[in-house]
Amino acid sequence: SQQGEEDPQALSIQEGENATMNCSYKTSINNLQWYRQNSGRGLVHLILIRSNEREKHSGRLRVTLDTSKKSSSLLITASRAADTASYFCAPRRGSEKLVFGKGTKLTVNP
């Protein structure tokens, strides 16, 4: 199993701005998942993008995947204070277990 590396480690923006977080990984994958964690408790699944997809949308979330660069990005548009959380990516190959990195800590200031 492999672990994604999120970048930046921390991001602080104003409400209404867009937030972009990046994820890099090392080997080929079947899919990549993004999760959110509020206040150090359980993670919540946000979106899954398959290796044959380049872009996926869900509400204010936009995820891209570039398998040639082994990277993904998560864009949150028109951010809100409630988006303040840590965001984790989880690249997955086959049925191997999911492991998580350190995440990106996003702060949205009202």
Added chain:
Amino acid sequence: GAGVSQSPSNKVTEKGKDVELRCDPISGHTALYWYRQSLGQGLEFLIYFQGNSAPDKSGLPSDRFSAERTGGSVSTLTIQRTQQEDSAVYLCASSSGQGAYNEQFFGPGTRLTVL
């Protein structure tokens, strides 16, 4: 139940004591994971159960840590002779199987404090 549950939600113990943390996965989920998260850090994988297969224990930090899953459902993580560095939030997650596209559902975690 509606989601993954964990108990207790908070546990304070003295150094050297044993603790047991419990996880109730979503009914029917065959995969169950334990993770640990120290303050301000990422998730550290501990152990993974999948159906009747031998568990993947590669993340357990020492032989003081053990976990079991009875009847393919409830899991207990046991930490013997706790140390202060064991203080962390312990998270459990389950998913519906081995499929590559299965998402994980997390419990609220148990916050362990070792004095």
